[in-house]
Amino acid sequence: MEAFTHSVSHDLKEPLRTIEAFSQFVLEDYAERLDDQGRDYLQKLAKASARMKQLIEDLLALSRIGRHVDQAPSADVSRIVAGVVEGMRATVDQRSANVRVQDSLPHVQADAARLEQIFGNLIANGIKFNRSPRPVVEVGLRERNAGDATFFVRDNGIGIDPQYHERIFGIFQRLHRREEYEGTGAGLAIVKRAIEALGGRMWLESALGDGTTFLFTLPLAGEDATAQAA
Numbered sequence: 001m002e003a004f005t006h007s008v009s010h011d012l013k014e015p016l017r018t019i020e021a022f023s024q025f026v027l028e029d030y031a032e033r034l035d036d037q038g039r040d041y042l043q044k045l046a047k048a049s050a051r052m053k054q055l056i057e058d059l060l061a062l063s064r065i066g067r068h069v070d071q072a073p074s075a076d077v078s079r080i081v082a083g084v085v086e087g088m089r090a091t092v093d094q095r096s097a098n099v100r101v102q103d104s105l106p107h108v109q110a111d112a113a114r115l116e117q118i119f120g121n122l123i124a125n126g127i128k129f130n131r132s133p134r135p136v137v138e139v140g141l142r143e144r145n146a147g148d149a150t151f152f153v154r155d156n157g158i159g160i161d162p163q164y165h166e167r168i169f170g171i172f173q174r175l176h177r178r179e180e181y182e183g184t185g186a187g188l189a190i191v192k193r194a195i196e197a198l199g200g201r202m203w204l205e206s207a208l209g210d211g212t213t214f215l216f217t218l219p220l221a222g223e224d225a226t227a228q229a230a
């Protein structure tokens with residue numbers, strides 16, 4: 001299935017590039033020969049192909065991230081999360097958000113790319129699905145077990161009705177219209193697959209209007225795992 005998705009996504013991208021390019025040529029070179037309606041149709045065409053491209057990119061990301069990881073390296077979660085937050089500085093400032101990260105998070109067995117996807121998507125959602133004038137997203141450790149640790153990403157946002165707690169992890173599943181909140185609905189599907197590829201589990205605690213806490217486990221690495229065992 002992964003290989004199939006990968007190759008189909010690549011194949012779909014090529015005709016799409018042609019559609020994009022030619023609608024752009026028409027818009028640039030023939031704009032004055034069209035009336036307003038004609039230009040409007042073309043703009044809609046260009047927008048729809050850009051969106052299709054994003055959906056295909058998301059499918060590709062999903063197919064890549066789900067590959068099972070046998071021997072993941074040790075990664076410093078504190079360092080990775082700090083980097084992710086730094087990369088979001090513009091969004092954080094624009095929304096007057098506050099991202100609080102607990103000190104000294106443990107090392108886990110995971111590759112940096114997957115960890116960045118996981119924390120990046122969850123923190124971004126915590127700011128995006130938030131109507132507070134001062135969005136707050138907290139990242140930390142809820143629990144440390146023998147071989148793994150449970151992390152949380154909590155926000156003071158719009159919350160999610162429990163009847164949708166499963167559905168939101170489906171690919172391209174969204175609870176809102178694009179006009180309300182931007183997005184394709186691939187983020188959480190990607191995050192969950194990434195966590196499962198690393199041997200973890202993911203769930204959430206949330207009610208409508210009450211903020212959301214995403215929780216997930218990841219296998220502890222090296223010293224952090226043995227520290228617990230000792």
Ligand code: ADP
Pocket residue numbers: 121125126129155157158159160168173174175176182183184185186187188189212
């Ligand atoms: P996208 O962000 O592109 O919509 P996601 O897969 O990340 O896609 O999320 C799927 C849906 O789950 C979102 O459209 C939104 O309705 C809901 N959701 C995700 N994260 C949150 C959150 N932190 N608070 C409230 N709703 C959320």
